[in-house]
Amino acid sequence: MCELYSKEDTLALRGKHIGPSCKVFFAEDPVKIVRARRQYMFDERGQRYLDCINNVAHVGHCHPEVVQAARAQMELLNTNSRFLHDNIVALARRLAATLPPPLHVCYFTNSGYFFYGNGAYFLNTNTFTFPQDILKANIKPGYHFSLCKISPYKFQKDKDAKKEFVHVAPAPDTYRGRYREGHPDPAGAYADEVKKIIDEAHAGGRKIAAFIAESMQSCGGQIIPPKGYFQKVAEHVRRAGGVFIADEVQVGFSRVGKSFWSFQMHGEDFVPDIVTMGKPMGNGHPVACVVTTQEIAEAFYRSGMEYFNTYGGNPVSCAVGLAVLDVIEKEDLQGNALRVGNHLTELLNKQKAKHALIGDVRGAGLFIGIDLVKDREKRTPATAEAQHIIYKMKEKRVLLSADGPHRNVLKIKPPMCFTAEDAEFMVEQLDAVLTVLEESTGSQTKPVISENIPHRTQKSKEPPQENTPDATTDNARGKRNSACSGKRLPPGKRLKT
Ligand SMILES: Cc1ncc(COP(=O)(O)O)c(C=O)c1O
Secondary structure: OOOOOOHHHHHHHHHHHOOOOOOOOOOOOOOOEEEEEEOEEEEOOOOEEEEOOOOOOOOOEOOHHHHHHHHHHHHHOOOOOOOOOHHHHHHHHHHHHHOOOOOOEEEEEOOOOHHHHOHHHHHHOOOOOOOEEEEEEOOOOOOOHHHHOOOHHHHOOOHHHOOOOEEEEOOOOOOOOOOOOOOOOHHHHHHHHHHHHHHHHHHOOOEEEEEEEEOOEOOOOOEOOOOOHHHHHHHHHHHOOOEEEEEOOOOOOOOOOOOOOHHHHHOOOOOOOEEEEOHHHHEOEOOEEEEEOHHHHHHHHHOOOOOOOOOOOOHHHHHHHHHHHHHHHHOOHHHHHHHHHHHHHHHHHHHHHHEOOEEEEEEEOOEEEEEEEEEOOOOEEOHHHHHHHHHHHHHOOEEOEEEOOOOOEEEEOOOOOOOHHHHHHHHHHHHHHHHHHHHHHOOOEOOOOOOOOOOOOOOOOOOOOOOOHHHHHHHHHHHOOHHHOOOOOOOOOOOOO
C-alpha cells in the first residue's frame, strides 16, 4: 500500500506542519486517498470511492496517455518558455482551434489564479489608463491573495476587505436570486444591475477595466446565467471601455457537453475578450492559460512589460495539455458528458419529485447542482442537511461536496469518464440517504411519482475492492516506488482536536 505514514500520523503531521488555513475535505472525518484511477479513488484500506467532485482529473485520474506524455517529455527536456520549443506553439494552436477566431493569443501559466494577480497589469495596459475597476458577478474564484482582492467568495467573510476598485454584481441566480424564473426578462434585469454599477462607478469618477465571471458558477452554487445575460453585460461593459473575461477554469474543456467551452452555450453571438482556463487542462498537472485577442495582446505588449512565468508553457506542461486534448477527442468525452449528464439530470429530477429536500436540480453535462431546501416555497437553504448528506454519502463511498453561498448545493462535477452506471449508483445512494434523513427528521417525503427512479435488482452495490484490474496495475507500479514499500516512518505528534 502506497503510504508513508498511518492515517493517524498523517493527520498529526498535517496538524503540526501544514498551516491551519489549509482545509481538508470532510474535516470531521477526513479521507486519506493513496491512489486513483479513472473516476475512482482508493483510500489507505483499499476502499474504492466514486469520485463525483474531481473536475481536475478531467479525463480520468492518472490517465495512462497523459502520464506517458509527461514522462516522455520529462525524460527528454524540461525548461522555460524563453527557449524555442514546439510544444508551446502546438498547444496554443490546438487551444485556439477550440475558440472563436479573435481569441488566439495565449499566455501560459501554472495556475488559474495568475490572471487575477499579474493579469491586473494585463488589463490595465489595455486601451485604458489607471485607475480602473473590476466588476464581478457575485461568484468565487478564490484561494490566492491576489484573487481574494476580487473574489466575493473570499472577501465576504470579512465585510471590510472588499477593495474600492472591485464592484460586485448580483449573481444571475434565477432560483434564489433577485430575479427568478417567473420574471419576464431575468437576463435583462440582472444585466441592468451591472449597468447600474457601471454608472455609479462613473459617477464616482472611476473607470471600469473588466467584468469577470465564470461562464457557469461553480462554487457560487452551480448557477447557470439566464440566456442573453452575457451578451447584454458585454454590451454594457464594452460601452464603458472594459473587457469581458470568461473564467472557464472549472467549467471548460467540454464539461458542459453541448460545447467545448461553457461560454459557448450562451450562443454564437457571445464572444468574450479574454478566457481563463486551468484545472482540467492538465488533468492534475499544473498548467493553465489566458487566451485573448491580438488587439489586447498588443496593447499589453505596448505597455513595455514582459510576461514571464518560470513554469508557464514549459515543454512538459504543454505535452500534458496536448495529451489531455487528444484524450477528450479520442474518447469522445464531450459526447459522454452530454449523454451521461442528461441521464443523471433525469434521474435527479425523479429524485426531486420524490424528496421534498431537493428544491432544484440544475446544470449542463457533467456539471450539476442539487439545491437542497428546507422549504420548497421559501427556498430556505438546507445547509446542515447538505453537510449531513455529504458525510453519509462518503460512508457509502461516494464523494460529493456542498457549496454555494449557503453551502447547501450538492456539487457534481466528476471526471469526464463517469458512466451511466456510476450515475445510477450515485443516485441510488443519494435516494437512500435522503429517505433515511427525511424519515428521521419527520420531514414530508412527497409521494413517489409514477415514473420514479427505475426499479433496480437487489444485487450488491458494494463498490469493488482492491482486486480490480486497475488496482493490480497500480500496486505493481507502486512497488517500484520506495515510498510505497509498506514501511512506515516514525509517528509525529497527534493532531489536537
Ligand atoms: C473558477 C476558478 N477560477 C480560478 C481559480 C484559480 O485557479 P488555481 O487554483 O489553479 O490558481 C479557481 C480555483 O479554484 C476557480 O475555481
